[in-house]
Amino acid sequence: MAEHSFWLPTHTAGSRDLRLYAPSVVRNRDPIKAVLRRVVPPAGLVLEIGSGSGEHVVHFAQALPGLRWQPSDADREACESVASWTRAAQVEDRVLPPLHFDASAAWPPMEPLAAILSINMVHIAPYAACEGLFRGAAAALPPGGPLCLYGPFLTGQGDAPSNISFDRMLRRHDPAWGVRSLQAVQATAAEQGLALDEMVEMPSNNLLLVFKPRTSVV
Structure with a gap:
C-alpha cells in the first residue's frame, strides 16, 4: 500500500504542543535512515525539503x-509542528529552526549544504515543486553531494496496483498532484545537470532515488 504524508493532530486547541503525526513515518524512517547512513556524508548540513x-x-x-x-516546508502548520517535535526531542543543537518556503520558488540563503533530502513531497504538490527541487539542488549541492528523494513512482513496468490507485486518489483530491513517472522525474533532473546515481527499493512499493550532480567530462 502506498504511503502518504497526510497528518493527524496530536494536540488540543490552545495547547503549546503543536506536533502533528504522520502514520507512515514509523514504517519508513528506519529503512530511509539505513540508506542515508550509507550515501550522505558523515558530517555537514542536510536540507530537508517538505519536512x-x-x-x-x-x-x-x-x-x-x-x-x-x-528542515523546511511550504505549510506554516508543518513548520510549527517541526519546531515542536524538535523541542520535544531536545535536538535543537542539531536541527535548525524550520524555513518556511515553497520549493518551486526562489530558495532563501542558507549555509553550505552536504546533502538534500525530500520525503513524500513530489506527489503531494504541483509538479513545479519537483522542478524547483532539482533546480535548487543543482545550485546548492557541492560536487558529489546527494539529493535523496523518497516516495512512490510509476515506472510503466509492472507498477503496483496500490500505487496506481493512490495516483487516482491524489488526482481526484487535486488534479495537480499525482504519483510521478520515474522517467519524467529523471528527465527533469537531467535538465538541471543531476543524474540518477542509485535507486533503492523500499517498503510499501516506494523507492529511494539518489541523484548527484553530473561530473563534467573534459
Missing part, C-alpha cells in the same frame, strides 16, 4: 549525530 510533521528530521538527528539538519 511535514517533523518526525523524520528529529529521528535522523538522533540517529546520525554527526549531521546538522535544516
Whole structure:
C-alpha cells in the first residue's frame, strides 16, 4: 500500500504542543535512515525539503549525530509542528529552526549544504515543486553531494496496483498532484545537470532515488 504524508493532530486547541503525526513515518524512517547512513556524508548540513510533521528530521538527528539538519516546508502548520517535535526531542543543537518556503520558488540563503533530502513531497504538490527541487539542488549541492528523494513512482513496468490507485486518489483530491513517472522525474533532473546515481527499493512499493550532480567530462 502506498504511503502518504497526510497528518493527524496530536494536540488540543490552545495547547503549546503543536506536533502533528504522520502514520507512515514509523514504517519508513528506519529503512530511509539505513540508506542515508550509507550515501550522505558523515558530517555537514542536510536540507530537508517538505519536512511535514517533523518526525523524520528529529529521528535522523538522533540517529546520525554527526549531521546538522535544516528542515523546511511550504505549510506554516508543518513548520510549527517541526519546531515542536524538535523541542520535544531536545535536538535543537542539531536541527535548525524550520524555513518556511515553497520549493518551486526562489530558495532563501542558507549555509553550505552536504546533502538534500525530500520525503513524500513530489506527489503531494504541483509538479513545479519537483522542478524547483532539482533546480535548487543543482545550485546548492557541492560536487558529489546527494539529493535523496523518497516516495512512490510509476515506472510503466509492472507498477503496483496500490500505487496506481493512490495516483487516482491524489488526482481526484487535486488534479495537480499525482504519483510521478520515474522517467519524467529523471528527465527533469537531467535538465538541471543531476543524474540518477542509485535507486533503492523500499517498503510499501516506494523507492529511494539518489541523484548527484553530473561530473563534467573534459
